[in-house]
Amino acid sequence: xxxxxxxxxxxxxxxxxxxxxxxxxxxxxxxxxxxxxxxxxxxxxxxxxxxxxxxxxxxxxxxxxxxxxxxxxxxxxxxxxxxxxxxxxxxxxxxxxxxxxxxxxxxxxxxxxxxxxxxxxxxxxxxxxxxxxxxxxxxxxxxxxxxxxxxxxxxxxxxxxxxxxxxxxxxxxxxxxxxxxxxxxxxxxxxxxxxxxxxxxxxxxxxxxxxxxxxxxxxxxxxxxxxxxxxxxxxxxxxxxxxxxxxxxxxxxxxxxxxxxxxxxxxxxxxxxxxxxxxxxxxxxxxxxxxxxxxxxxxxxxxxxxxxxxxxxxxxxxxxxxxxxxxxxxxxxxxxxxxxxxxxxxxxxxxxxxxxxxxxxxxxxxxxxxxxxxxxxxxxxxxxxxxxxxxxxxxxxxxxxxxxxxxxxxxxxxxxxxxxxxxxxxxxxx
Amino acid sequence: xxxxxxxxxxxxxxxxxxxxxxxxxxxxxxxxxxxxxxxxxxxxxxxxxxxxxxxxxxxxxxxxxxxxxxxxxxxxxxxxxxxxxxxxxxxxxxxxxxxxxxxxxxxxxxxxxxxxxxxxxxxxxxxxxxxxxxxxxxxxxxxxxxxxxxxxxxxxxxxxxxxxxxxxxxxxxxxx
Ligand code: SF4
Numbered sequence: 292x293x294x295x296x297x298x299x300x301x302x303x304x305x306x307x308x309x310x311x312x313x314x315x316x317x318x319x320x321x322x323x324x325x326x327x328x329x330x331x332x333x334x335x336x337x338x339x340x341x342x343x344x345x346x347x348x349x350x351x352x353x354x355x356x357x358x359x360x361x362x363x364x365x366x367x368x369x370x371x372x373x374x375x376x377x378x379x380x381x382x383x384x385x386x387x388x389x390x391x392x393x394x395x396x397x398x399x400x401x402x403x404x405x406x407x408x409x410x411x412x413x414x415x416x417x418x419x420x421x422x423x424x425x426x427x428x429x430x431x432x433x434x435x436x437x438x439x440x441x442x443x444x445x446x447x448x449x450x451x452x453x454x455x456x457x458x459x460x461x462x463x464x465x466x467x468x469x470x471x472x473x474x475x476x477x478x479x480x481x482x483x484x485x486x487x488x489x490x491x492x493x494x495x496x497x498x499x500x501x502x503x504x505x506x507x508x509x510x511x512x513x514x515x516x517x518x519x520x521x522x523x524x525x526x527x528x529x530x531x532x533x534x535x536x537x538x539x540x541x542x543x544x545x546x547x548x549x550x551x552x553x554x555x556x557x558x559x560x561x562x563x564x565x566x567x568x569x570x571x572x573x574x575x576x577x578x579x580x581x582x583x584x585x586x587x588x589x590x591x592x593x594x595x596x597x598x599x600x601x602x603x604x605x606x607x608x609x610x611x612x613x614x615x616x617x618x619x620x621x622x623x624x625x626x627x628x629x630x631x632x633x634x635x636x637x638x639x640x641x642x643x644x645x646x647x648x649x650x651x652x653x654x655x656x657x658x659x660x661x662x663x664x665x666x667x668x669x670x671x672x673x674x675x676x677x678x679x680x681x682x683x684x685x686x687x688x689x690x691x692x693x694x695x696x697x698x699x700x701x702x703x704x705x706x707x708x709x710x711x712x713x714x715x716x717x718x719x720x721x
Numbered sequence: 722x723x724x725x726x727x728x729x730x731x732x733x734x735x736x737x738x739x740x741x742x743x744x745x746x747x748x749x750x751x752x753x754x755x756x757x758x759x760x761x762x763x764x765x766x767x768x769x770x771x772x773x774x775x776x777x778x779x780x781x782x783x784x785x786x787x788x789x790x791x792x793x794x795x796x797x798x799x800x801x802x803x804x805x806x807x808x809x810x811x812x813x814x815x816x817x818x819x820x821x822x823x824x825x826x827x828x829x830x831x832x833x834x835x836x837x838x839x840x841x842x843x844x845x846x847x848x849x850x851x852x853x854x855x856x857x858x859x860x861x862x863x864x865x866x867x868x869x870x871x872x873x874x875x876x877x878x879x880x881x882x883x884x885x886x887x888x889x890x891x892x893x894x895x896x897x
Contacts, residue, residue: 315873328738329788331747336886340893357743364744371747411787411811427789427815429885438889441875443810475729476781479810509784509809565729653739672733672785674759677740 292447294540296514297482300422304405306439312446312546313480317439321404322349323431326391328356328652329409331368333428334375337435344380346437349399351382353391355647359654381435389620389646392416392588396499397622401533402517407434411506412588412669418499419524420517420537425506445482445511449545452489454554459703461687462497463590463667465551466504467559471569472549478508481546485515486539489553495524496592503589504669507566558703560665561685564673572690578700581662583614585691586644587651590667591619593626595688600632602692602706603639609698615656617644641695653677665700667691723774723800724757724764725836730778731785732812734760736794738786746790753794765798773799777826777834780805783812792819796884802842804857804868806831817876818885824855824868838862849877 292298292312301310301318308316323345325333330352337345352372360366369386376383388394391408392415400406402420406413409428416423424442426434434440450469456462469483483505485498493501498515505513515521517537525531558572585591585599596618608614616636618624624646627633637643650656651668657677658664664676664683667690671683684700693701726734736752737759745752757764768774776795782805783791792815802822816823822845834840839860848855854867872880882888 315875328743328746329790332789332793335747339886340889342893356738357740357746359740361740362744364747368744368747409787409789411785413787425787425811427787427792427811427818429789429818430814433885433889436889436893438892441873442814475784476807476809479781479807509781511810652743653737654743655740657739670733670785672731674737675733675739679759 292544292546294543295447295484295545296420296516296537296539297422297447297484299537300403300405301444303403310444312444314444315441316444317441318405320347320407320434320440322399322406323347323434324351324353324391324395324406324408324410324413325428325431326356326410327354327368327372329428330372333409333432334372336429337379337432338375340432340436342436345435347435349382350435351384351395351399352376353384353388353394354386355390356652357654358386358645358647387621387646389623390588390591390648392503393591393619393623397528397620402521402535402537407431407440412503414505414510414512415499415503415588417502417512417514418495419521420515422512422514424512442511443480445480446546448481448483449543449548450483450485451487451548451550452485452553453487453550454489454552455492456553456556458708459689459706460556460558461689462493462500463504463687464556464559465553466501467561467569468551468556469549470507470561470567471559473508474567475507475565476509478505478510480511482511483508483513484539484545489551490516491518491520492553494594495520496594500589504566507669558687558690560690560700561671563682563684564671566670566685572686572700573702576700576702579663580612580665580694580699582656582658582664583612583691583695584650584656584664584666584668585615585688586617586619587648587666587668588619589669590688591617591623593623596623596627597630597632599688599692600627600635602689603641603695604635606639606696608640608695611698612695613642614640614695615642615644615650617649618646621646650676665691665694722777722834722836722838722840723768723771724761725777725834726760726779728779729781729784732783732788732791733785735783736788736791749794749797752790753797756794756798768798768800773801775840776800776803777831778803778805779831780807782808784809787811789815789818792816792821796821817872817879820880820884822870822880825871826866826868830866833862833866834859842868846881849880
């Protein structure tokens with residue numbers, strides 16, 4: 292792992308142990324995040340430790356998983372989270388602000404720092420060059436108490452990206468490709484570090500889509516370099532002062548190098564009931580679809596949702612398909628509203644959901660019996676949607692949008708190239 | 722042995738979420754009744770009737786969501802150890818944090834074990850401290866097999882303290 296970004300950040304945060312793969316080390320944690328479904332327990336645990344304040348640089352409590360207040364339980368939990376945050380110096384992100392990972396990327400992620408989150412998709416922030424790790428609530432409570440986080444040092448896999456994504460091929464296809472190659476256990480005990488000139492062609496949110504779903508490989512974390520794209524993203528978020536450049540040494544040592552030529556990728560789809568059950572979209576084109584859900588922490592950035600809106604503009608979603616869009620954050624929803632994309636989505640017949648996890652965690656939108664549901668999410672485990680007999684597929688937002696219009700799984704490359712579209716996508720969103 | 726499951730069991734199998742169950746995340750006795758509901762709805766009842774026991778799983782046990790309720794609720798039901806061919810990282814740590822032993826077993830021994838077998842693990846503390854593999858007696862089938870705890874020194878201390886919360890409290894108190 293010598294010369295990798297992972298090594299650089301871990302050694303800056305090393306409290307105990309030696310940085311050798313497989314060894315348990317203690318790491319200093321700069322930031323923590325929790326979400327409501329794991330957070331209540333984490334804060335109850337933190338409270339038993341008897342401290343006055345959190346001892347991190349920054350701790351945030353998000354409410355995004357269960358925002359359906361079907362009874363007092365949930366509302367009570369939210370009240371507890373808000374008061375405990377005020378008591379111990381924790382930022383409280385109220386329901387409606389958005390999904391923890393998307394909001395954290397926008398507001399708090401800092402290249403070179405460590406983040407521990409009581410949610411397995413915490414590595415999303417790795418898209419901005421952070422070592423971000425998911426853990427149980429108790430480990431996060433201990434990190435809030437200033438205790439080191441103990442983890443076995445992962446082997447660092449180098450993923451060399453070359454080329455550029457072709458039209459209608461998305462960031463999600465990069466990670467689906469890796470899932471097909473490595474399987475849901477292929478990343479256990481490993482960290483994925485991306486490098487190569489293909490990195491320059493991916494935006495901040497695209498990188499975050501890829502690091503987000505590295506979790507499905509079982510990886511400890513995933514990370515991208517922090518470069519000019521990262522700086523631009525942070526500048527757009529009015530926090531470029533936290534930027535610092537990070538890249539691996541020329542001769543960095545990886546446990547293994549995996550080559551991915553972005554130019555050769557095609558639209559992919561994960562079939563039921565595992566994220567690694569991947570085939571090219573074209574192979575199952577024509578499969579009837581009953582539900583399409585676009586959003587989640589994997590794919591609900593402004594650029595992705597604007598692309599969906601542009602595809603649906605002036606058209607109607609297929610009458611047999613229930614189509615939902617849940618923007619990742621209040622910021623994304625606000626910008627969609629300002630630039631008119633939201634009106635395009637609504638006019639096309641989309642059902643707008645709250646900026647929260649929603650269908651991804653089975654909070655509403657359970658599909659009909661035996662229904663086929665296509666989602667731009669990261670997990671399609673049997674039953675997670677709320678319907679045991681449902682067949683859940685995972686694909687990029689553009690594949691979802693195409694199916695929303697045709698009512699069946701459709702290869703989006705049947706559309707004219709993006710370059711001939713009225714909107715210039717390049718440089719539109721950081 | 723309360724339950725035998727296959728490969729790639731997710732924390733969604735162990736502790737499902739969704740609109741009916743998420744409101745119960747702060748109510749451990751209530752949510753515990755749904756442990757393994759998608760796999761075997763009678764699990765919770767059986768675990769409580771036997772006053773706890775063991776779970777046997779295949780490869781990559783506990784992948785998916787980080788939810789520690791997938792360790793906390795089985796701990797509440799009295800589960801003492803999970804014997805699996807391999808574990809997902811976060812869940813392995815969560816099991817230790819809630820005082821459940823994650824034990825690695827071979828593929829053959831996994832195949833040998835049958836649901837309902839009576840298993841006994843002796844001298845857990847001694848072997849764990851010495852870093853030696855544990856010996857599991859399969860009383861029903863009358864044979865023994867090896868299970869590796871693969872715990873760090875810190876994790877051994879956590880199991881001895883009955884979980885990470887007790888362990889951390891002792892540590893913080895010690896630090897004044
Ligand atoms: S959107 Fe889905 S995967 Fe992401 S944090 Fe929410 S429940 Fe988890």
